[in-house]
Amino acid sequence: MLQVSVLKEHTDMVLAGLAKKHYKTAEADVQAILSLDQRRKDLQTGHDQAQAEANELARQIGGLMKAGNKAEAETLKARTAELKQQTKAHSEELAEVEKELQQILYKLPNLPHSSVPEGRSADDNEVLREVGQKPELPATAKPHWELIEQYDIIDFALGNKITGAGFPVYKGQGARLQRALINFFLDEAREAGYTEIQPPILVNEASGYGTGQLPDKEGQMYHATADDLYLIPTAEVPITNLYRDEIVAAERLPIRNAGYTPCFRREAGSWGAHVRGLNRLHQFDKVEIVQIAHPDQSYAILEEMLAHIEGLLQKLELPYRVLRLCGGDMGFTSALTYDLEVWSAAQQRWLEVSSASNFETYQANRLKLRYRAENGKMQLLHTLNGSALALPRIVAALLENNQTDAGIKLPAVLHSYCGFSQIG
RNA sequence: AGAGAGGUGGCAGAGUGGUCGAAUGCGACGGAUUCGAAAUCCGUUAUACCUGCAAGGGUAUCGGGGGUUCGAAUCCCCCCCUCUCUGCCA
Numbered sequence A: 001m002l003q004v005s006v007l008k009e010h011t012d013m014v015l016a017g018l019a020k021k022h023y024k025t026a027e028a029d030v031q032a033i034l035s036l037d038q039r040r041k042d043l044q045t046g047h048d049q050a051q052a053e054a055n056e057l058a059r060q061i062g063g064l065m066k067a068g069n070k071a072e073a074e075t076l077k078a079r080t081a082e083l084k085q086q087t088k089a090h091s092e093e094l095a096e097v098e099k100e101l102q103q104i105l106y107k108l109p110n111l112p113h114s115s116v117p118e119g120r121s122a123d124d125n126e127v128l129r130e131v132g133q134k135p136e137l138p139a140t141a142k143p144h145w146e147l148i149e150q151y152d153i154i155d156f157a158l159g160n161k162i163t164g165a166g167f168p169v170y171k172g173q174g175a176r177l178q179r180a181l182i183n184f185f186l187d188e189a190r191e192a193g194y195t196e197i198q199p200p201i202l203v204n205e206a207s208g209y210g211t212g213q214l215p216d217k218e219g220q221m222y223h224a225t226a227d228d229l230y231l232i233p234t235a236e237v238p239i240t241n242l243y244r245d246e247i248v249a250a251e252r253l254p255i256r257n258a259g260y261t262p263c264f265r266r267e268a269g270s271w272g273a274h275v276r277g278l279n280r281l282h283q284f285d286k287v288e289i290v291q292i293a294h295p296d297q298s299y300a301i302l303e304e305m306l307a308h309i310e311g312l313l314q315k316l317e318l319p320y321r322v323l324r325l326c327g328g329d330m331g332f333t334s335a336l337t338y339d340l341e342v343w344s345a346a347q348q349r350w351l352e353v354s355s356a357s358n359f360e361t362y363q364a365n366r367l368k369l370r371y372r373a374e375n376g377k378m379q380l381l382h383t384l385n386g387s388a389l390a391l392p393r394i395v396a397a398l399l400e401n402n403q404t405d406a407g408i409k410l411p412a413v414l415h416s417y418c419g420f421s422q423i424g
Numbered sequence B: 001a002g003a004g005a006g007g008u009g010g011c012a013g014a015g016u017g018g019u020c021g022a023a024u025g026c027g028a029c030g031g032a033u034u035c036g037a038a039a040u041c042c043g044u045u046a047u048a049c050c051u052g053c054a055a056g057g058g059u060a061u062c063g064g065g066g067g068u069u070c071g072a073a074u075c076c077c078c079c080c081c082u083c084u085c086u087g088c089c090a
Helices: A005-008 A011-020 A026-067 A070-106 A146-149 A156-162 A173-191 A205-211 A236-241 A298-315 A362-367 A391-401 A412-418
Strands: A127-133 A229-231 A255-264 A281-293 A320-324 A335-346 A349-358 A370-372 A376-382 A382-390 A408-409
Touching: A005 A011, A005 A026, A011 A026, A011 A146, A026 A070, A127 A298, A146 A391, A173 A255, A173 A281, A173 A298, A173 A382, A173 A391, A173 A412, A205 A229, A205 A236, A205 A362, A236 A255, A236 A281, A236 A362, A281 A298, A298 A320, A298 A335, A298 A349, A298 A382, A298 A412, A335 A391, A349 A391, A362 A382, A382 A391
Parallel strands: none
Antiparallel strands: A127 A320, A255 A281, A281 A382, A320 A335, A335 A349, A349 A382, A370 A376
């Protein structure tokens, strides 16, 4: 959520930023926010003054009662009744105005960083670099959805039977590969200075608001209505919300946490071509890295996170590229996002396996996540996160890129984690 | 899931209708003392919002919401959470 003070003091900058994100009703919304905020202040002032008078009268009445001066107390009470009417009217309207203000603020996306390229869609993303050699596979090379059947390691039909589409069952070497990747990613994160966290995978409504999944993306999460809990779409939600309503001591920064969780996404309406096999699932596994940073450090930290993720892909010997997302393609809450995509040799396309973002104060404002700045004032912190990494498309690329007639040769770094060096 | 007890400032813990934003202790911070430290002594020690150039002033917050009252941490109602016992259970 953007801060009203920023909208007020840097209106032009805000409008330019919203335009880059192709947000349509920016001008009207910003104007509405500013006038609602002014209305809010006026109401607050009126309310506080009436309340102050009422408090003073209550004190006087107390004194009169004690002194046994009933008659005078009664006359003061009459005035109190009037004030009560006033404060009631004020606070009712204030609540309405605040709600309206909040609703518009929730609609506004984060402002993009100055380095974010202009653009409307994924085609406009900036390719920063391509790393690694794309393998040359014979014409007979198979896509992963055929390989998983050939080696009987991932079974969609079984998942379909016990749950539904998009919930695969991993079997034998397929299951062990999952576990190996999770352990590998967690170990790498720990060595990079992250604290391992095992959070709940159901969260309450407040957490959904804290990181921005609610209210906008309500339909994307599975909702356990009996207890009003949501299955997390990413570990970002619980791990970032660990710090909701916290004032963090500056010397603890940056806070680095990492966690493995399954992730659940309804993906309502996003099914279509190119989503066969592991390309898109309702449940998948991911290791997420999350940092809470001082505002001055957050962009350096984003680069550090990106380097960490690239290191993982290099160790897995997967060819990848790094994209800087354009204004039209980046997420609602992000100020700057790098996407990492691995090359799928059999599908002949890039698959997104990670997204690393700086949210600046956007999430922190909702989370009320702050620190005491050098000047003694409370300041919002910056939050960042990145996938390090999401498993399904990594598995897809590993299977496709490393297929041979003799089996699938896994990269050396995974051998000890798996307990085998090839599948089949 | 049933019965009971309880939720107060960073922590512990008083306070059961009237200057209570809240005693006291601990912790933390500043200072005195000391060569330095411990001990001791003095002081400070929440957050949000409104107002003001500022100093300051005001309002709200004692799990959350609503109510009674001139006045609520304190009384009433609803919800949430924690603990103990019983039940169930990996």
